[in-house]
Amino acid sequence: MSLKTKGRPLDGVFLLDKAPGVSSNKALQQLKRLYMAEKAGHTGALDPLATGLLPICFGEATKFSQYLLDADKEYFTTAKLGIRTRTSDADGEVVEEKPVPMDLTSAQIEDLLRRHFLGEIEQVPSMYSALKHQGQPLYKLARKGIEVEVKPRRVQIYEIELLALRADEIDLRVFCSKGTYIRSIVEDLGMLLGCGAHVQRLHRIRTGQYHAAQMRSLEALEAELQALPDDPQCIQNHLDQLLLPPWSAIAELPELRLEEEAAAFILQGRRLRLDEGVAPSQEWRLFAQATGAFLGLGETNEAGILKGKRLIRSA
Incomplete structure (x- = not known):
């Protein structure tokens, strides 16, 4: 936006x-x-x-x-057990309440997390997500009472860790790929536990390099x-x-420093053949060798020819 x-x-x-x-x-x-x-x-x-x-x-x-x-994201979340809501979070209307198993243990939860949520999984996004259907966010359609078919999507859960277990709450840390819905993880975990659950708290702690x-x-x-x-x-x-x-938004990309003439070529929208030692088929953060000024994003093709991709106005 x-x-x-x-x-x-x-x-x-x-x-x-x-x-x-x-x-x-x-x-x-x-x-x-x-x-x-x-x-x-x-x-x-x-x-x-x-x-x-x-x-x-x-x-x-x-x-x-x-x-x-x-970019990949990382979250802390608190799941409230025993209560399902329409939106799968604390802002939604309660739709079902069930008792939380009295004998629930950390080992049981950790086993479910490992078997059902770690690695590549398939999720069905909530109707109250910001995912769009024909240009409209799903949550806007849901608030109008309009239901549409939401296709499952595959996401990657790199790490999922149980941090704490209380009488009717659990704290989780989730490190995941883009497009992962923490509400869906909590909802599905609640169903596996037989009591339902919703997101009580959600706090993002990492986005890419930040x-x-x-x-x-x-x-x-x-x-x-x-x-x-x-x-x-x-x-x-x-x-x-x-x-x-x-350039901090693309800090994971390698940098390439260009001499004055080469930098001018790129800023003019021209292409530049690089030395053989420069990797082909690669995106680069481009900087001016003399001043250190950031020029923007460039990429080399399979032949090692560099062109600008997103260049900086002030460069």
Whole structure:
């Protein structure tokens, strides 16, 4: 999702710790206004119930947002046992209640997680997800009482760990591929346990290369700004220093530094034959050798010829 209104041009990524009860779009708009930014977009919506890491891309960083949408994610979640809801989370209407088995053990849950959820699994997304059907998010159709067939999708669960077991709650850590629905995991686990379950809490702690230790809440950020001198330039400088560079969204890609003439060729939309030592069929973060300036994303074809893919305006 991207917003384009008048504002100052700036490029970078802010790692927001989204508050509960706020939509990802509202959180984006709040931060965009605070930065007085010309262009901003978020990368991978979190439900209003969910909290945690929501990367906000400004300016040229939005060109690389797809890489964050496609990135692996990691979550902490608390599942409430014994209660199923219409939306599979705490915001939904209760549809069924059953007693939680009194003899439930950690070993039993860990065995179910290992046998049914670890590795490549098939999920049926919830009708209350943001997945689209003919251009409409499923949750909007569901709220209108419209049911559509939702096809199963295959996702990868790299790690799933039981962190705690209480009388009617369990805490899980899930490291997974894009498109994984934690609500579906919790719902399915509840069915396997015979008592039903829904997501009580969901907190994202990783998106691609970004980790929770790097994020800031809007509340904490506003408190920082209030402690600064009442000087617009001082406030703006502080805000800008918190931004990660646009290339941080693709930090896992190798970098390639180009001499002045080669950089000019690429920025003009021309192709460049590279030395034999450069790997073919590869995406690259491109930088100017002399200045270190980020030029954008390039790729080499099977013959080792480099072309620009997403280049930076200010380069």
